Structures are given as structure tokens and as C-alpha cells.
Amino acid sequence: MDPPQSTSLQKGRVRDHFDTDARIWQDLYRATDLQSRILQERMRLVMEFVDGLGLPRGARVLDIGCGAGLTSRRLLEHGLHVVAMDISPKMIELARSNCADVAPPGQVEFRVGDVEDLALEEGAFELVVAMGLIQYLEWDRWALQQMHRSLRIGGHLIVTAPNRLRLANLDPWFLAVQAKRRIMKRLARRSAGSRARGPAYFDRFYAMGRLQDMLTALGFDVKALHTHGYGPFWTIQRFQRLSSAVDRLFGAARRSGLAPFLAGMGSDAVVLAQAQPSLFGLDPRRPFPDRERHRQDFESDHRAMVGARDEWLRVHPRHRGFRAEALGPASYAGTTVLVIAPHPDDEIIGCGGTLLQLVSAGARVTALHATDGAASAGVSTLPDDVRHTIRMEHARAVAKMAGFHETLLWGRAERTGLTDEACVGDLGDVLGRLKPRLVFVPFLADPHPDHRAVNRILAQALERVPESVPGARVLGYQVWSLAPCNLYCEISGDMLRKERLLFAYRTEMAVDDYVHYCAALHAYDAARLTGRNGFVEGFFGVGAAEYLALSREPAAARA
Incomplete structure (x- = not known):
């Protein structure tokens, strides 16, 4: 242990x-x-x-x-x-x-x-x-x-x-005492302000x-x-x-x-x-759910994400109606791949299975973590020195488990740490050194401010050093958004390995069950993009020039 x-x-x-x-x-x-x-x-x-x-x-x-x-x-x-x-x-x-x-x-x-x-x-x-x-x-x-x-x-x-x-909770005297306690706690918090202490536990x-x-x-x-x-x-x-x-x-x-x-x-x-098996579909004892029912349930549970994707396609009709193509990891053997994660864990949530396959195919994967993730609820009560380092320690451990070639930790503050121009220069240096064939980044319409910030940084870095990524493809992965996917990678054989990587991000898994969120998302994408049962990671993939054109649009058009 x-x-x-x-x-x-x-x-x-x-x-x-x-x-x-x-x-x-x-x-x-x-x-x-x-x-x-x-x-x-x-x-x-x-x-x-x-x-x-x-x-x-x-x-x-x-x-x-x-x-x-x-x-x-x-x-x-x-x-x-x-x-x-x-x-x-x-x-x-x-x-x-x-x-x-x-x-x-x-x-x-x-x-x-x-x-x-x-x-x-x-x-x-x-x-x-x-x-x-x-x-x-x-x-x-x-x-x-x-x-x-x-x-x-x-x-x-x-x-x-x-x-x-x-039954004991229905005792009228108990209910009266509990109501009194709640009122007294509220009054104490108002009078003491930030000095108010919580209960013993x-x-x-x-x-x-x-x-x-x-x-x-x-x-x-x-x-x-x-x-x-x-x-x-x-x-x-x-x-x-x-x-x-x-x-x-x-x-x-x-x-x-x-x-x-x-x-x-x-x-x-x-x-x-x-x-029973943690994940459906990988063991006869827990089969896949009905595809159409799962698709309907997922879209019902994530109405806002579905609506945002549909609105993006309405504004960008040229990206509507494409048949998604399978990404062939074997074709990237011997090449360099860069994955940009605004927070430690985004890279596994959005494209962990694909990265595992690229590593197995012989690609050299570099993971760049932009922030230290210290604003997360999962680390909010830890001492400051631990809060600012623990998620980056998890990122190192995950990279070792996944077989990544290199891990870069910027350790910047969330929200405020990705606004200065130094980030653009730093990423430009990384692009110039690696010359990656694939660049993974959260989909550019993802609503999270840090996810949008890394897209802005990537776009500005590409403008400054366009010669560093000749022929590169930028693949937008899904975390807090649904992308209009035109690429996918079948990861059913790697779902258990992806689950283990997610478990290694313990402070974040404590807050949100990303294992079963990813399973639901990837089964939904398999049904939508391939018409089959399975798990696939979906991406919005474009060339660097097209990515730059999309990133120059007003924010309202990107959303």
C-alpha cells in the first residue's frame, strides 16, 4: 500500500x-x-x-x-x-x-x-x-x-x-432541537465571520x-x-x-x-x-447497455454539453456531416506526440487510451501540465506545500505508468497563471524542440477557463513558430465539452489500463468519478461514431493552419 x-x-x-x-x-x-x-x-x-x-x-x-x-x-x-x-x-x-x-x-x-x-x-x-x-x-x-x-x-x-x-428522526422534540441547532450555527457564522469554526467532525x-x-x-x-x-x-x-x-x-x-x-x-x-466488474462491456457478467438507450440517457444527463456542441456546429456548418475516421496509432511509430493538459488528469480523461496505444506503437509522448491543480476541492484542506505539489506528483507517477517519454510541469496557478506572455514563449520553445506530429489539447470550445487559456497559448505559439510543426495535426479532446468528432481511436482493449491511470489521480477521483464518466462518454462515442458497442475516444482533428483560423474567430463563434 x-x-x-x-x-x-x-x-x-x-x-x-x-x-x-x-x-x-x-x-x-x-x-x-x-x-x-x-x-x-x-x-x-x-x-x-x-x-x-x-x-x-x-x-x-x-x-x-x-x-x-x-x-x-x-x-x-x-x-x-x-x-x-x-x-x-x-x-x-x-x-x-x-x-x-x-x-x-x-x-x-x-x-x-x-x-x-x-x-x-x-x-x-x-x-x-x-x-x-x-x-x-x-x-x-x-x-x-x-x-x-x-x-x-x-x-x-x-x-x-x-x-x-x-423512525427516531421523526421525534418532534428531535426535529425542534435540530432546527434550533441549525439556526444557532447560522447566527454564529454571521457574527464570527471567517473566525467561525466548524464542528469537531x-x-x-x-x-x-x-x-x-x-x-x-x-x-x-x-x-x-x-x-x-x-x-x-x-x-x-x-x-x-x-x-x-x-x-x-x-x-x-x-x-x-x-x-x-x-x-x-x-x-x-x-x-x-x-x-461485479467495475466497467460494463469488458466481462460477460456485466454486458454493455442497449446502445440506443445509453445514447439517449447520456444526452439527457449532459444536455448542456450536447447543446453547446450543436450550437458550435450551427456556427461552423462546414464541419457538419463528416464521417469520423479511425486514428491509426501505428502510423505514428517513431514520431513525437505532445499532449497539453491544463490540469494533471485532463490528459488521461480526454485521451489516455489513445496515448497508451501511441506509446505501444513506438511514439514518443511528452505530457505538458500547465497548472499545479491546487484550486481543486480534492486538495483544498491540505497544507499549502502539499496542495501545490501533490497533483504534479501524481502526474509524474501516471506518466511513468503510461510509458510517456517526457513530463513537463509548469506548475502555474489556475485561472491567473496562464495569462502572461511567458507561457507563449515557453510553449513555442517546446514545439520547436519536439516538432510533434500530433498535438492533443482540450477542444477549443471547452468552457473551462484554463482549457480555453491553453488553446490561446497554443494558437499564439503556433503563429510565432509555424515552422516547428510542419504537417502537424491538432486534436481537440473532450473533458468538459462534447466535440464534433471527426476522428476516433478504439480503446476497448485499454480501458482497464486507463482506469488504473485515473485511479492514480487519487485527489481528483475522490471528488468526481471520472472512471465511470469516461466509460459512459466513450461508449456514447462508440455508438455515435461507429454504430457499435465499445469504447472510443473521440477528437476534433484539424491541421495547424485550420486550427489557427478557428482560434482567430471571436470567442462567441468558438463557443
Whole structure:
């Protein structure tokens, strides 16, 4: 596993909370109050799911967010090989102690770590247990995506989550207290301004439909979902016997069938899901969706991008109606290719599969990253020195994985760093030195300001040194826009490699699921450009002279 990145504010607060209260959390599994009994019931349900899987002795299990190790202990008693991980060093100390008498040598590993930061071993586990974890995570979808990646296909995930529709949340007194808290927080922020501090840490509730949809989108097949525990209700929480009696009453009503609606209104949910292939179309167990339906769904989900493409074609009718041609990477063997990425990750999102094929064909690929990407939400809470370097470190790692010949890191600031004339001179020098046959750049009508800025820089550099790119083609790739594609590259055989490259951009993948966005886009382009199932990267390709002519048009015409 990779070493953890610098800890964000939320992670630090969660770690400190569980470090401070480690023994309290352990004692909850022995106490008799209702909240403790709900936690104990949660563990019982988790272990029922484990028993039902019939895992062989020695099967590898990841207990992520293992806490005091009480679940790890139960898993070890089943003869399973357990990797127990928690962000809290104090919790890991307790887990090690609690498992000491049931763990034969080599059967358990204890790790201080964080699922959002660690690149878990791909396909290494038969089962992942995430109990009482995801509600504390800054990027919960990303964590679940990494759990999926750590499972073998056919392996299982058991995850628990607080239920947003829990019956206890309908307690009128609870609703009144929550409303008061929200009002007080707003007033405090207004009076304190920038000095206002956030909570010690945040956690969240989950709508069960949303949780199931998120798991399904990541490649899980949800097999079972069970909610449990009715309470504690705010109004009567000080009266333990009454609280327990109310919990038993609602539980009995649900089990008897007299109140079936209660099945989805327990305080916590335990979900069992099976890992299917992450991407559709590459494995018979997850086939391609219906082409026409996928095309309609994609255009419905990205109406603004479709509308912008159609408007661009209305303004540029000479580019309408061309039949897209296949780009032959083999014809660029021995040549130099330049890909310009406004931010580290754009080059893989837009043309990663094509670049892999060009490298395999013998082309020398140079990746130029214009900015440091430090304005991203994925790095916003990291220390400044890390925030301004971490995405460029990822870019170096990705370039090595992809086999790029050279990586250039300008490290300029987003939005403001691409406005000075030095950028034009620097790019002109690169063009003069490389004399590339292909230049990849975001499509010139992409709405992102940095994507437009690199197009402006490229156009001005080409005007200054036209002799450096004789016969070169400029290929506009798609990130935040749909291009009127006249070229495409079939990348179905490289989609898994592209997925791995995207995973290496961890801070950005935490914010947005580019893996499945790219899969949807490339399947859409395959249907639109080739009429077949598959994955293709589409481009708007023109010669350098035509590119310059388009770039000289007023911005309104380019948009």
C-alpha cells in the first residue's frame, strides 16, 4: 500500500475523536443502554452475513475502520485471514490487544491507515467489512470505489450506514432541537465571520435508495439490506427501560408483518453487496447497455454539453456531416506526440487510451501540465506545500505508468497563471524542440477557463513558430465539452489500463468519478461514431493552419 497523504481537516478531527474516546467505543459493545444494544445488534447482523457467505478458512478479509477490533476478533475466530485497518492509532492498539489470544502468527495484520488515501491491493480480498465507517468519510463514494477495487470479482462488501429515514428522526422534540441547532450555527457564522469554526467532525445519514444507487453505479450488486433499531427517541432517551420497550415494540411489529413500513425505518442499515466488474462491456457478467438507450440517457444527463456542441456546429456548418475516421496509432511509430493538459488528469480523461496505444506503437509522448491543480476541492484542506505539489506528483507517477517519454510541469496557478506572455514563449520553445506530429489539447470550445487559456497559448505559439510543426495535426479532446468528432481511436482493449491511470489521480477521483464518466462518454462515442458497442475516444482533428483560423474567430463563434 502507498503511504498516506497529508491528513485533511476532517480526517484529523475523526482520528483525534476516536483516539480520545477509543475505550469508550469499546465499552459500548458491553453496555446495556439502547444505543449500545443497537451497536451490538449491528455486529450480530454483520456476522450473520459473514456466516451466510461460507468463506473458506484462510480467506482474506479487510476490516476497514476496525475500531477496537471486536469484529476482527470474530472474523479471526472463523479462521479468516484479517487485515484490520483504522485511522486511529489508539484504536489499532486496542484491536491488537483484543485479538492477541485468537490470532495465530501470520493470520492478522494491523495497519494504521485511511481508505480514502491508501491504494488498496487490487483484487486482494474475498470480503471487505466497513462497519460504522462511511458516515465519517469526506469522500464516501471514493472510499467505496476503492473497496470495490480491493475485492476480487465475486467477492463481497458488508457496509453499514445510519439511516436518514430512521423512525427516531421523526421525534418532534428531535426535529425542534435540530432546527434550533441549525439556526444557532447560522447566527454564529454571521457574527464570527471567517473566525467561525466548524464542528469537531461531521458525519452523515444515508437515504437507502441513494446508497444502493451509489453501490450499483460502482459495480456492486446489492444482495440484501436490513435496517434495525428503533431509537433512542430524543423525548424519552433518559428513560432506558422505556426506550428499550419502545424498541422491542416496533421490532415486534415489523417482524409480525403488522407494520411492514418499519422494515426501512430502523436507525442503522447493514448492506450486503457483491462485486461485479467495475466497467460494463469488458466481462460477460456485466454486458454493455442497449446502445440506443445509453445514447439517449447520456444526452439527457449532459444536455448542456450536447447543446453547446450543436450550437458550435450551427456556427461552423462546414464541419457538419463528416464521417469520423479511425486514428491509426501505428502510423505514428517513431514520431513525437505532445499532449497539453491544463490540469494533471485532463490528459488521461480526454485521451489516455489513445496515448497508451501511441506509446505501444513506438511514439514518443511528452505530457505538458500547465497548472499545479491546487484550486481543486480534492486538495483544498491540505497544507499549502502539499496542495501545490501533490497533483504534479501524481502526474509524474501516471506518466511513468503510461510509458510517456517526457513530463513537463509548469506548475502555474489556475485561472491567473496562464495569462502572461511567458507561457507563449515557453510553449513555442517546446514545439520547436519536439516538432510533434500530433498535438492533443482540450477542444477549443471547452468552457473551462484554463482549457480555453491553453488553446490561446497554443494558437499564439503556433503563429510565432509555424515552422516547428510542419504537417502537424491538432486534436481537440473532450473533458468538459462534447466535440464534433471527426476522428476516433478504439480503446476497448485499454480501458482497464486507463482506469488504473485515473485511479492514480487519487485527489481528483475522490471528488468526481471520472472512471465511470469516461466509460459512459466513450461508449456514447462508440455508438455515435461507429454504430457499435465499445469504447472510443473521440477528437476534433484539424491541421495547424485550420486550427489557427478557428482560434482567430471571436470567442462567441468558438463557443
